[in-house]
Amino acid sequence: MRLSNWNPVINTIQTVLVFSLLLSFNQQKTYAQKFITTNSKSTDIGSIVVARWADDRASAFSFSFDDGLLSQYENARLILNQFGFKGTFYILPDFLTEDFPAIWRYGIWPQFQEIALEGHEVGSHTLTHPYLTNLDVGDTTTEGTVLYELYQSKKKIEQKIPFAKNITLAYPFSDRDSDIDSLTSLFYEAARSEGVEPNSFSLGFWNYYDLNSFPVRFTGPRTMDGDLDELYDFQNWTQGPINNGQWGIMMVHEVVPFSELGDLVSQGLYEPISNEWFTSYCEWISTKVQSKDVWIETVANVTRYMKERDNYDYKIISASNNLIEINLTDSLDDPIYNFPLSAYVKVPLEWNMVLTMQDNRIDTVSVIQTDSGKVVLANIIPDKGIIKLTPLNITSVENEITLVNEFELFQNYPNPFNPTTKIRFTIPTSPFNPSPSQGEGNRERSVTLKVYDILGNEVTTLVNEQKTPGYYEIDFNASALASGVYIYRLQVSNFSSTKKMMVLK
Numbered sequence: 234m235r236l237s238n239w240n241p242v243i244n245t246i247q248t249v250l251v252f253s254l255l256l257s258f259n260q261q262k263t264y265a266q267k268f269i270t271t272n273s274k275s276t277d278i279g280s281i282v283v284a285r286w287a288d289d290r291a292s293a294f295s296f297s298f299d300d301g302l303l304s305q306y307e308n309a310r311l312i313l314n315q316f317g318f319k320g321t322f323y324i325l326p327d328f329l330t331e332d333f334p335a336i337w338r339y340g341i342w343p344q345f346q347e348i349a350l351e352g353h354e355v356g357s358h359t360l361t362h363p364y365l366t367n368l369d370v371g372d373t374t375t376e377g378t379v380l381y382e383l384y385q386s387k388k389k390i391e392q393k394i395p396f397a398k399n400i401t402l403a404y405p406f407s408d409r410d411s412d413i414d415s416l417t418s419l420f421y422e423a424a425r426s427e428g429v430e431p432n433s434f435s436l437g438f439w440n441y442y443d444l445n446s447f448p449v450r451f452t453g454p455r456t457m458d459g460d461l462d463e464l465y466d467f468q469n470w471t472q473g474p475i476n477n478g479q480w481g482i483m484m485v486h487e488v489v490p491f492s493e494l495g496d497l498v499s500q501g502l503y504e505p506i507s508n509e510w511f512t513s514y515c516e517w518i519s520t521k522v523q524s525k526d527v528w529i530e531t532v533a534n535v536t537r538y539m540k541e542r543d544n545y546d547y548k549i550i551s552a553s554n555n556l557i558e559i560n561l562t563d564s565l566d567d568p569i570y571n572f573p574l575s576a577y578v579k580v581p582l583e584w585n586m587v588l589t590m591q592d593n594r595i596d597t598v599s600v601i602q603t604d605s606g607k608v609v610l611a612n613i614i615p616d617k618g619i620i621k622l623t624p625l626n627i628t629s630v631e632n633e634i635t636l637v638n639e640f641e642l643f644q645n646y647p648n649p650f651n652p653t654t655k656i657r658f659t660i661p662t663s664p665f666n667p668s669p670s671q672g673e674g675n676r677e678r679s680v681t682l683k684v685y686d687i688l689g690n691e692v693t694t695l696v697n698e699q700k701t702p703g704y705y706e707i708d709f710n711a712s713a714l715a716s717g718v719y720i721y722r723l724q725v726s727n728f729s730s731t732k733k734m735m736v737l738k
Contacts, residue, residue, distance in 0.1 A: 277579065278549075278553075280579045281561065283574050284577065288525070288528060289577075290527055291525065292478050295480070295529070296319075297485065297532060298321070298322045299323050301345060303340045304338070305322055308488040315512075316516075319352050320354070321533065322348055324357070326357075345394075353531065357386040358402070363405060364406055365408055365413050383416060401425065401532045401533050402417055414443065418442055422533070422540070423441040423532065423536040428445030428446070428447070431473060431474035432482065436539065447482065449483065451504060455498050464514060468514070485511075488507075489507065558619050558620070559622075560619050562615055567616050571614055571616075578622060580609055584600050588622070588623050589622050592618045593641050598610060640660065641659045642721075645732070650735070650736065654708075655706055656682065656721060659704050680724070682721065683722050684722075695709060718734070719733070719735070
């Protein structure tokens with residue numbers, strides 16, 4: 234069998250990530266009934282139950298890659314991007330150069346900075362990959378000590394990638410003990426080791442510093458047919474945490490075309506996998522994503538979600554047939570723990586569609602009927618301010634959504650994308666350079682939304698018209714564009730805002 238012809242059930246299925254105003258009612262009901270009927274603690278309007286995993290998925294899964302190798306940039310990330318998956322890349326800062334020639338098979342800093350900009354996690358694998366248990370404890374300024382390896386690696390990564398907190402570590406050689414765990418906890422929120430058992434859906438403090446990850450291992454000659462056995466074995470392993478609601482983590486090193494595999498194996502590199510093998514695995518797990526059986530996220534974001542979920546509290550500020558206001562909090566460090574929790578919120582029986590607003594983030598969600606009443610599945614960031622929920626009539630969406638108080642251009646979703654994405658923005662009801670002849674709340678403003686290439690050349694105009702205050706969502710189809718980074722710019726009167734987006738084909 235040729236690898237190009239691999240078809241483990243799913244080569245006709247494509248991953249499509251879209252926002253939808255109306256989700257499938259029956260599918261939502263299936264998951265909501267399962268969760269609410271067994272977990273609901275209150276029947277009060279505004280009461281909250283946080284789902285075990287984001288979007289009430291049945292399980293969680295993370296791709297993790299060790300060492301910061303060139304092949305991870307050239308191959309692994311592109312395959313992940315193809316399916317809309319985010320991975321965790323554990324790098325060795327002392328082995329990354331600013332440009333080529335690189336050291337051995339390692340990548341360069343601009344590549345991993347780009348990986349981080351794409352939404353993947355860049356985590357620490359220490360500075361030089363030592364056996365930590367063989368080092369003295371030392372301090373953060375003494376080379377060759379545990380504290381130096383842990384702290385300086387984190388520091389260098391955050392200097393190179395200042396827009397993302399470095400909060401997880403992968404132990405070199407999975408070498409650790411309770412003393413190493415204690416030292417690691419001084420700088421990181423979680424650390425990955427190795428083990429065949431998936432991680433539980435709820436962990437104690439020290440369990441986060443011994444996260445199990447399962448490496449892909451191959452037996453016998455590395456042939457096209459032979460590698461299929463390990464593909465099916467790893468699929469079977471992944472099915473375990475899916476069935477049990479757990480968190481599985483995959484450990485990978487080199488990812489190369491199959492034509493290059495033999496040379497790497499002959500050099501003794503640690504369990505390299507082929508692009509074809511990895512693509513087939515991603516195709517398989519994408520079917521699990523489509524059926525809501527698994528949530529795929531970085532190690533850092535799964536850690537954030539789990540700790541927030543296990544530490545949240547909430548207070549109902551007000552609850553009526555017209556408005557619900559809730560303050561959801563946790564006891565964690567806000568600059569680090571800012572990932573949205575997926576929370577079922579009890580709403581009045583009269584509601585069918587709901588508008589949610591928190592910290593200038595706006596969303597519309599469908600109501601789900603359960604045995605104990607109606608709920609919505611809302612994304613709420615702890616300690617990010619009060620979330621407001623109001624009923625929304627489909628026929629008057631535009632009128633309802635005008636209750637915003639400032640301009641905002643949101644990041645397109647999905648991003649990266651191929652070929653379509655959505656761009657959202659808001660125009661406030663409050664006056665902005667008001668005209669005496671027009672009402673303050675509803676006067677129209679001249680709005681333009683344009684797309685440019687990275688050199689500043691205009692690609693297309695998406696909006697060029699007068700618009701009243703409100704919330705807008707624009708579809709953008711980039712099928713005619715080449716892969717690359719593009720810029721979109723919103724101009725409304727004196728207000729302008731730009732953001733980057735990436736087309737990946």
